Amino acid sequence: MAGQLSTETGAVPAVPAVVAPRGGRAWAVVARVGLVLLRRALLLAALLAVVFAGVELLPGDAASATSERGESAADLAARRHELGLDRPVLERFWDWMSGLPTGDLGTSAHGQPVTGLLTTAFPNTLVLSGTALLLTAVLSVTLASWAALRPEGLLDRTVTSLSTAVFAVPEFVVAVALVLVLSLWTGWLPAVTLTDSDGTPASWTMLILPTLALTVPQTGWNTRIARAALADEARAPYVEAAVLDGLPPGRVLLRHVLPGALPTIATGIATSSGVLLGGAVAVETVFNYPGIGVVLSSAVADRDTPVIAGVTALAGAAITVVLLGADLVRDRLTAGGR
Structure with missing residues (x-):
């Protein structure tokens, strides 16, 4: 009857609003995070198996090296x-993996606990990579935003061309060029890293060159990502409406374009975390920086499987945390923009 009355009078019957409970959304987020962690843990386990098999295929072993x-x-x-090298590789891999959940990374070929060996080296690498990641984020967003103020202008074309050029240069080539210019020719900065008794760099100035060597290529890559994201967002209807309303270009960029492009920019910067950790291996070797790069180089030369696997596990865990954080930030920014 009520439905007929509403139809006859032309009124639209009210539709009850469906509101998702906050608890249900929270559990959905927890379930999604758990699924992502499980999938990446399985991927890391497969990678560690490849590491064990790859070291086994190298000529020689830890005993002879x-x-x-x-x-x-x-x-x-x-x-x-x-060293247990007379046992099958699958058995050694299983023994090493069984200790991984407790933080036991095994013993190196020189009789040192791998966990203690990486306790000092890995934080040094995290400081180096984290500083480079922060500089990359600031520089790439600044350059892309600067170029986006005048699309297709001289500055925009220059930033795009330079970002492509610097991204094409490997980190170790940038490192060598920085040593040549800023250390050998000018003497402004030290070319190698000296350490204190606690294993950390003796001076903060020794962080500058390796940080720049990691930052320059990734700034080029992320500048391109940020510029493309800003260009896509600038074509959105609400941005075009803001421009037609006569708002200044800077305000349109900061209040409308940049917030909408942040999810894509955050994903690109988070992806660079893995590249920075990988590039740190070469850069740390060039500057003799006391991080996992030097440890990994020595371990490969010694065919030291537990150390190589330990570095891989720590790097994989760090990258997983950063990528997971980026996914959560992207989802939050996307949800906030709706």
Whole structure:
């Protein structure tokens, strides 16, 4: 009856609003985070299996690589038994993985606990990579926003061309060029890193060159991403309406264009975290920086599987945390823009 009356009078029957409970949304977020973590944990486990198999395929082993001159075949055999190299690789991989949840990364070929070996080196790398990531975010957003104020202008074309050029240059090439110009030619900055007794750089000035070597290529890459995101957002109807209302270009950029482009920009910057950790291996070797790059180089030379796997596990965990945080930030920004 009520429905007929509403139809006859032309009124539109009220539709009850459906409001999702906050608790349900929270559980959905928790479930999604758990699924993402599980998927990336399985991916990391597969990568660690590849690491064990790859080191096994290299010529030589940890016993021969770390042996002293003049050791007999019996001595090498005893050392292989001590390091567990006479056991199948699958068995060694399972033993190492079983200790991973408790933080036990095994023992290096030199008899040192891998966890203690990385306790100092990995924080140094995180400081270097984190500083480079922060500089990359600031510089790329600033340059892209600056170029977006005058689309297709001289500044826009210059920023786009330079960002493409610097991204094409590998980190170690940038590192060598920085050493040549800022250290050997001018003497402004130290070319190598000296450490204190606690294993950290002796001076903050020793962080400048390796940080710049990591920042320059990733700034080029993220500037291109940010510029493209700003260009896409500038074509949105509400942005065009703001321009037609006569708002100043700077205000349109900061209040309308940039907030809408932030999810894409955040994803690009988060992706750079993995590239920065990978590039740190080469850059730290060039500057003798006391991070995981030097540790990993020595471990590869020594065929030291537990150390290589430990570095891989820590780097994978750090990248997973950064990417997960970026996903949550992107979802929050996207939801806030709706």
